[in-house]
Structures are given as C-alpha cells and as structure tokens.
Amino acid sequence: MGGACSRKRGHSVEDEGSRRVASGRLSKAGSSKWLLFSLPRCGSTVLQKGQTKCPTLMELCVAKIREDIAKYSSFSMLPRDISQQIFNELVESFCLTDASLEAFRDCAIQDMLLGEYPGVKDSWMHVIASQGKSLLSLDVSCSDVTDSGLLHLKDCSNVQSLSFNYCDQISDRGMEYLSGLSNLTSLSFKKSNAITAEGMKAFRYLVNLVNLDLERCLKIHGGLIHIEGLKKLETLNIRCCNCIRDEDILSLSGLINLRELQMSSCKVSDAGISHLKGLKKLVHLNLEGCPVTGASLEFISGLVSLLYLNLSRCCLSDEGCRNFSDLVKLKVLNLAFNNITDACLMHIKDLINLESLNLDSCKIGDEGLLNLKGLLQLKSLELSDTEVGSIGLRHLSGLCNLESINLSFTMVTDGGLRKLSGLTSIKSLNLDSRQITDVGLSALTNLTGLTHLDLFGARITDAGTNCLRRLTALVSLNVSNSHITNAGLHHLKPLKNLRSLSLESCRVTATELKKLQLSALPNLVNVRPE
Known part of the structure; x- marks a missing residue:
C-alpha cells in the first residue's frame, strides 16, 4: 500500500525499534515516521462530533502525547520539528506545566511563544535557554521573568525575535544581558516601566535590529540616542511615551531605512518633526495626539513615500494645509478632531490614491465634500x-x-440617503441619527451588499424594519433607541447571516428575541437585550 505503514514481510516493528536504539541516538533532522510506531494505533473514534476534516496522523500522535504527557520525561531524542509541534500543542491547550516543560530541555526548539501564558517565570528560562543556538524566537510577555531570567539567554546567540511586553520586573540590569545578541532583528518591551535611558545603552550593539517596540515605556527620555546607529531599523514604536520630547527625535534623523514610526501621544512639537524630513523611506507616520500644528506639514510634505498619515487629535487648523497636496502617494489620512474646515479639503482633492479619509469632528460642511468627488x-x-x-x-x-x-451625528436626513442609494459597493453604514425615519430606510434597499448597519437613535418603526428584508448580507445590525416592537421582529427573519443584533431601549422583550434567534437566525451570537 506504500506510505509509513508499509512493511516488508517478516520485518517487525520491534526489530526496527531495536535497530534505532542501537544506533546510539536519533537525528533531530531525521524522519518522523518512527513516531507512528511508538504510539497506539488511533482509530476514527478520536474524531470529535461535527468534525468535517480528518486529522493527519501527526496531529493524532501529538494529541495522544498531550493526553499522556506525564509519561514522558524527555523529548530530546525526537526530531526538532516534532518536538516543536508537541510544545505548540501543550501551549495552545494550556497543558504546559513546570514538570512537562522539563521534557523539552535540550530539544533544539526554534520558537517558544509563551506570551500571556500563565506561570512563566525565571525557572522556565533554564529550559528555554537550553535550546541554545537553535532558539530563534521567544515571547514571554506578561510573565514574571526578571533580570536574572534574561541572564540565561546569553548562549542563545542566534535568537532573532524577543518579546518582553508588560514584564514589570525587567530593568536596566536585565537589558545588559541582551547586548551580545547581535542577531536580533525584532525586540519588544511594551509598557516596561523599569527600563530607562541608561538601560537602552544595550541597544547600540544590536546592529541588525529591524523592529523595536517601546510603547508606553515612560522613562526612556534621552535614550533614543543609543539607537541612532541602528541603520537597519525599519519600524519604531514609541506610542504613549509621554516622556519623549523634541530633542529625542533628533536621534532618529539618521535612520534612513525607517519605514514606520509610531509616536502618538508623545510631547513632540513642530520642532521635533523637523528632524524627520530626511526619512525619505518613511511609509507610515502616526502623530495622533502630538501637539503639532500645520507648520509641521512643511516637513511632512517632503516624506514622499508616505502612504499612511495619522494627525488625529493634533493642533491642526487650515494654516499649512496646502502642503497636503505634495503627499500624492497617501492611501490613509486621519485628520479627526482637528480645527480644520472646508478650506483644508481644497488641498486634499488631488490625493487621488486616498483609500481612507477620517474627518471625524472636524468643521467640515456640504461645500467641502465637493473636493472629495475626484477621490475615486x-x-x-x-x-x-x-x-x-x-x-x-x-x-x-x-x-x-x-x-x-x-x-x-451629522445633519443628514431621509432625503440625503437617496443620494447614497447608487453606491452599491457600501458594506458598512453608520447613521446613528434621530433624523432618519422609515422613509429614509426605504432608500437603502438597493444596498444589498451591506454587512454592517448602525441606525442607533433613528425614528424607525415596525413598518421600517420591512425595508431590511432585502439586506440579507447583514452581519451586524444596531437599531437601538428606535421605535421597533416585538411585532417588527418577524421582518428580520430573512437575515440569515446576522451575527449581532442590538435593540436596546426598544419595546422588544428578551423572550421574543430568543424565539427569533432559535427559529430563524441560527448564526446570531450577540443579542441585546439578552
């Protein structure tokens, strides 16, 4: 029959097992076929009810090992790919413990992704570090690992990715132990409040670093000077580091390969942004919540590769907006919560590559939308x-x-919705307005591709829900604070794809909603009121 179960006549499983043992050890790069003979034969009964795809033999074997994990003291003789699969299975099923982890000592595993896994501590780092030069990526985010635990990584010289997010017990002392890991390309220390500018001295030796995440590290003012020599750096995240000032940004001016810079909620002004003007490869720039004004656009306009620009909640006015016209490659522009008017939109009309535009809470009116008609x-x-x-x-x-x-929260009424009736590509529509009635709802029946519709506060009645019957693609529907009653629920029965339905503060009962869910809407998983 061929395959792993094919045997020559007279050649027993025991004979092959004896031959493998006699060879002294198993190669980590060797065939995994032997595993099929080391475990009991698994029949089809292991398939769970409702499972449509038959698991592979390897999946069955790994699942069996997980069930019997207490029987195994070491996996070091297994091929590496099998050890990796077993380790992943134990992590995903939350079956990895102090005892079972010990079985993976010296297994040459490449990826140990334990982010948010309960119970990870310094004692686990002994086994993790035993993977030696084979270890390529490690994530122990949200763990109790301390500086002492990082000391064990000094022999993992080939590691490329490390994540220590929310590890409150790692300080500058622990950072010193990372300075020798020159093959690192990705390093993340989100919300690590014990790290200061002094500890960042270790970064200057990580010459191959491509991605660095220091989000919410609140004590790193003055530390960016230690990354100014990392010429391979492509992404830097210093979001919500309110300790960062204009003088810190000067250290970024020479990072010519930087492609993504996240700086939201930093205390960087126009003077700081001026230091970025030489970053010609920058594609993604997030300055949300920074105290920058329209004057910064003079420098930003020179970043000719920009595709994504977030200036939400800054101090922008119409002054300086003329510089937007130079950012011809922009695909995403967020100007929400700024003091800009229709005059600003005149300088956006030539950004013909725009795919997303956010003008939330800006002083934009009807005439300003004229400038958007060419953004096809x-x-x-x-x-x-x-x-x-x-x-x-x-x-x-x-x-x-x-x-x-x-x-x-706009001035759009029923009459305005008729002007949208030809935009059949719309999938998500939020009206959330007390000015919309059943009449306006009838104008939406052509939008048969709608998957998300929010009518919170609209003055629609049971008669209006009849207009929703044709919107069979709907996945999410919010008609809270409307005038719908139990009588209107039957109009929703054709919406078989509906997964979320909100009818809060309506005259409907939880009992009738449950009936609707059980009788007609089997995919409904989120219902309000419950």
Missing part, C-alpha cells in the same frame, strides 16, 4: 460629528469604490 479610490470615509447635511452627499455619488461611510 476612496473606500472608507468618516464624517461623524461634522456639519455635513443631505445636500453635500450628492458630491459622493460617484465614489463607486466606497465601502464604509460614517454619518453619525
């Missing part, structure tokens, strides 16, 4: 809490690629 690649448009009304929506009628639009 636009897929997502956020206009929540602006001064846009029904008249302005006529300028959007040609945006045939628009998939998501948020019009909550």
